[in-house]
Amino acid sequence: MGDVLNLIQDGKLDIISLNELSKKPPIFEEGDRPIWTDDHISKGMLEAHLDADSDMASRKHERIANSCEWLVSRLDLIGSKVIDLGCGPGLYCEELVRHGVDMTGVDFSQRSIEYARSKNEGAINYVLGDYLSLDFDEKFDAALMIYYDFDVLSDIERKRLLDKLNSLLKKGGYFVFDVLTPRHDEAGIETTSWSTSTGGFWHPQDYMELVQRYYYPEEQVKLDQYIILDEFGEATLYRVWHRFFTLRKITNLLKKHGFIVEDFYQNFVGTPYQKESDSIGIIARKKSR
Numbered sequence: 001m002g003d004v005l006n007l008i009q010d011g012k013l014d015i016i017s018l019n020e021l022s023k024k025p026p027i028f029e030e031g032d033r034p035i036w037t038d039d040h041i042s043k044g045m046l047e048a049h050l051d052a053d054s055d056m057a058s059r060k061h062e063r064i065a066n067s068c069e070w071l072v073s074r075l076d077l078i079g080s081k082v083i084d085l086g087c088g089p090g091l092y093c094e095e096l097v098r099h100g101v102d103m104t105g106v107d108f109s110q111r112s113i114e115y116a117r118s119k120n121e122g123a124i125n126y127v128l129g130d131y132l133s134l135d136f137d138e139k140f141d142a143a144l145m146i147y148y149d150f151d152v153l154s155d156i157e158r159k160r161l162l163d164k165l166n167s168l169l170k171k172g173g174y175f176v177f178d179v180l181t182p183r184h185d186e187a188g189i190e191t192t193s194w195s196t197s198t199g200g201f202w203h204p205q206d207y208m209e210l211v212q213r214y215y216y217p218e219e220q221v222k223l224d225q226y227i228i229l230d231e232f233g234e235a236t237l238y239r240v241w242h243r244f245f246t247l248r249k250i251t252n253l254l255k256k257h258g259f260i261v262e263d264f265y266q267n268f269v270g271t272p273y274q275k276e277s278d279s280i281g282i283i284a285r286k287k288s289r
């Protein structure tokens with residue numbers, strides 16, 4: 001993560017530095033601060049997770065309930081030990097435990113984990129930490145990573161995740177996750193926009209938000225870059241990377257890491273995948289040998 005820049009120098013706005021800051025960066029270069037664990041941003045993020053009718057941080061709650069019901073039946077999860085990687089405030093954990101699944105949820109957002117723990121009395125094991133580095137003594141029947149979180153990792157992080165899954169899962173254990181495909185309407189597009197706020201999602205006081213979307217066609221990677229400029233000239237850079245996956249690409253990547261794709265859908269309510277689909281819900285299994 002880089003240092004936060006002050007764009008007011010000797011009473012003047014440093015346009016040259018702003019220009020530098022807004023250039024298209026090398027692929028997967030990080031911003032100044034992480035989004036999910038920031039003390040202020042995590043407040044708005046939790047509100048978004050808990051908004052039953054919003055798709056911003058989590059899917060609409062009715063859709064989550066339908067997905068959980070479908071997954072329990074498709075994977076025969078009753079009585080299984082399941083870990084939800086990036087569980088947020090526990091929307092999937094809560095639903096799945098109601099269906100008789102033994103749930104562990106992991107997230108590095110303290111705000112989300114505290115909320116999740118406050119919602120249940122020990123029926124779910126919530127762990128605060130980074131799923132790329134946490135170790136567990138027990139092995140799981142299935143790991144979930146739902147809402148395109150697999151896509152937002154850098155390639156190095158994705159390899160670490162797949163290695164971690166190998167140690168977390170029992171032989172034959174499921175890895176259930178979704179990806180966006182290059183058919184998605186945000187692939188291939190570059191945009192720039194700005195807006196102002198008197199305090200909101202990114203910052204508690206007045207700020208200006210400069211948003212850029214960059215696309216890297218060869219790698220099929222998108223960057224959403226946010227420069228948040230406060231009234232004192234401090235500019236904080238946030239970056240959200242996203243790699244789009246074809247079915248073939250994801251199948252090959254999983255194979256390299258000891259997983260096979262057992263089945264794939266357009267989503268986790270069982271809609272069949274078609275060539276034109278902009279997302280894939282994947283049911284992979286750790287190889288038994």
Ligand SMILES: C[S@@+](CC[C@H](N)C(=O)[O-])C[C@H]1O[C@@H](n2cnc3c(N)ncnc32)[C@H](O)[C@@H]1O
Nearest residue numbers: 036058086087088107108109129130131146147
């Ligand atoms: C898009 S949200 C999805 C949350 C949840 N799966 C849902 O759909 O309701 C991504 C979640 O992953 C968490 N997260 C991202 N990277 C993480 C990491 N390396 N370790 C633990 N949690 C992570 C974030 O804090 C956030 O709660």
